[in-house]
Amino acid sequence: MGLEKEETCQVKGGLRERKKLQTRDRLISAALELCDSQGFDATTVEQISDAADISPRTFNRYFATKEDVILAPAEDMIAAMAAALDAQPRTDNEFQALVNAQMQILGGECPTGSVDLSRFETMNRIIQSAPSVSGRNTELAERKYRSITDKVAERMGLPADDPQVRVTVGLYMSLVHISMDAWRCGQSSGDAADSAVAAQTLAATYETFREVVKNV
Template sequence: MTLAEAGTGQVKAGLRERKKLQTRDRLIAAALDLCDRQGFESTTVDQIADIADISPRTFNRYFATKEDVVLAPIEDMITSMAASLDDQPRTGNEIEALVNAQVQILGGRCPIGAVDLARFETMNRIIQNAPSVSARSIELGEKKFQSITAKVAERLEVDTDDPKVRVIVSVYISLMHLSMDTWRCGSTGQIADSAVAAETLQATYKIFREVIENH
């Protein structure tokens, strides 16, 4: 069971499913903590499994590689973004829908559960020090882009290669990058709390709208 599977709406609520999600969450927490403290290369699957109180064989039922468990926050964000975007009304303004979907996630109001920004902070530190994790993160970043693109195209009832879709997604990604520059505090590059992150994204979008309206 993964959060991605939960996001499909095909999972029946029950004790077994909740336990699987809890185990997955423990694996992510253990992997991020260990890899952050002692380094990615020095951390083994056995160590992660031991902290999560499962067998190494069970680990592979949840994640194919050590890179994947460390980068699970990205997979969770992909799933959360799809669910939150589905939750947005179709007003024709897809940039605003994307912004509101992200704000919903940051506010802990995603239909399928909250996303922990602190995990992204830890994950990013690991990415900076582990080439294999960095390479895999690029692949997942592209997967996130494609997922958002597909959702926007679906909402507009056009093909994913429609120029309008590409412009909308590109503008949204740019707004996110501008906001993230502000989220990070001081020389440590730490990410601000979710409330500040949401407010910053909304403020950035407001500036964008003002620029469009005045030019």
């Protein structure tokens, strides 16, 4: 009888968690769509909540500000990168581990689930047009850098400010920026964001990098 009760509680707990994730996902979708179409400043929390079919009070249980819901895809990427990096084998090649982790995220093989690049594209458009979101994103980018740096430092057994750690993370982040720029340039207007193509672009950029360093 006790076992049945425990299993029932687990089922209910899992259902509640799924519903919470679904509500959060609806809020993100509604916020991105509304702020992209009518402008960040012109969009209210009430409008976002209404589009997500929840109350404004419930909105505040998930996000403290409008900026936070717009930047949720970046927050999710930080969590995804941490999980994907934790899953990488210890081979003493942390640069390769970082690239492999990013490839898994783009390929939908991350432990936390797939990442929707179309949301990133919408988020970036809003960042460019809304100073308050841009400022908050700068803080988030610093946190992402620290999060990855701490993970790599732990894996390498070195302090986070060690030059080897900083060079490894700096090169990785530069490579990702280059590959994403190349991916965007290859996208035609109106095309859906294709994470598989983004993964292929990252792989190609990494191979180019490996060729270049042979001559350094």
